[in-house]
Amino acid sequence: MSTSFRGTLPTRVALLLPVVLVVGLLGVGVVRHVGAPGPRLTDRPPAAAGYFSTLPPGSWRGLPDDRTCAGLVRRSMWEPRPDNSRPNHRMPDARRVHAALALRPRAVHGAYPKRWDRWLLQRVTGHFTGTTDEVFQWAACKWGLSDNLLRAIAARESGWYQYEVYPDGSCVSRSGCGDVFDKATKDSRVFCTMANRVTRSAPAYHRGRCPKTYSIVGVMSWQDPSWGPMKDNQNGTFPFNRDSTAFAVDYIGGFLRGCYEGWVTWLHHSGHYGPGNMRGCVGTWYDGAWFAPDARTYINRVWRSQRERPWLEPGWARRELPCSPTQGCPQAPS
Numbered sequence: 001m002s003t004s005f006r007g008t009l010p011t012r013v014a015l016l017l018p019v020v021l022v023v024g025l026l027g028v029g030v031v032r033h034v035g036a037p038g039p040r041l042t043d044r045p046p047a048a049a050g051y052f053s054t055l056p057p058g059s060w061r062g063l064p065d066d067r068t069c070a071g072l073v074r075r076s077m078w079e080p081r082p083d084n085s086r087p088n089h090r091m092p093d094a095r096r097v098h099a100a101l102a103l104r105p106r107a108v109h110g111a112y113p114k115r116w117d118r119w120l121l122q123r124v125t126g127h128f129t130g131t132t133d134e135v136f137q138w139a140a141c142k143w144g145l146s147d148n149l150l151r152a153i154a155a156r157e158s159g160w161y162q163y164e165v166y167p168d169g170s171c172v173s174r175s176g177c178g179d180v181f182d183k184a185t186k187d188s189r190v191f192c193t194m195a196n197r198v199t200r201s202a203p204a205y206h207r208g209r210c211p212k213t214y215s216i217v218g219v220m221s222w223q224d225p226s227w228g229p230m231k232d233n234q235n236g237t238f239p240f241n242r243d244s245t246a247f248a249v250d251y252i253g254g255f256l257r258g259c260y261e262g263w264v265t266w267l268h269h270s271g272h273y274g275p276g277n278m279r280g281c282v283g284t285w286y287d288g289a290w291f292a293p294d295a296r297t298y299i300n301r302v303w304r305s306q307r308e309r310p311w312l313e314p315g316w317a318r319r320e321l322p323c324s325p326t327q328g329c330p331q332a333p334s
Helices: 066-072 082-088 094-102 114-123 132-143 147-158 186-196 245-261 265-270 278-287 293-308
Strands: none
Touching (some): 082 132, 082 245, 094 114, 132 147, 132 245, 147 278, 278 293
16 A cells, blocks of 8 residues: 555645545446346356446446445355455445535535535445455446456455454554554544544554555545645545445445546646546556556556456465564454
8 A cells, every 4th residue: 555545635736625535446348237146156256357347438327326236246155355244244324424525525626526525425325235255346336347446456455355453453554454654743643533433443543653544445534634624634434444345445436437537627737637547547546646656556566466366366265464473463353
């Protein structure tokens, strides 16, 4: 993970525009949706080609709803990350989600169109339960994205772990959280205190050195006051992004769809941004800039994961996180 976008605004334009953190994922390819899934009879991994392809810009008006996409998920008992069971089956209260996001509007100072707040953010619910892979399918269907792209981003961000912790309550970096503050500041203490109100955390978190990003796909919650003041210095995604896999993947799905449609107005300063460029949108999610050097590196890694599909390798389900000599062994949160 980098200390960059994940839904926040780059610092070079942050003084003019407010931070945004909306998620979404889109891949490239022919428009392809599948019919109704079969019954849950197998424990097979997903098909190598996936089940959904990215719909072109302009498709947002006809995207299917939560329930429709739940019915199109190809069900399987295959679960390479059993530690995700609790967050995979936790759905946030949609009213609380929408209230938190509404308190922090994005469509101000020309940063985003009004549609971003009124339609896109209000469409994020996290209302789905299933295996880790079923969550990817559901969000891909809902936002008109490639499910293999979502799988690849999660592979790069977290190795498909939603939120692994050590026995002392601290999160395992790059396995469900990241971008920990290098040093405590007045502003970081405000943010970390907010996070600690709803979690059992390591002592350092109480001293202003907690993660900025959470979840299987690296959704950033931190809002630097210099980007535009927001309550508790967070953009409205916490604790939903930490506690619910479906919310996190739903959120990134929304960002990528909006970016792919050409709605990230502040990106126009790059001179090259426009609808239909998923590579650029994936890079912006990571780095907060349009095809910056770090963004290009991240894009290449994600596209490599799409080609190689590490989730289909025999060792993917047997992968274990290493233990720390000082903090103990990673585990699912209690």
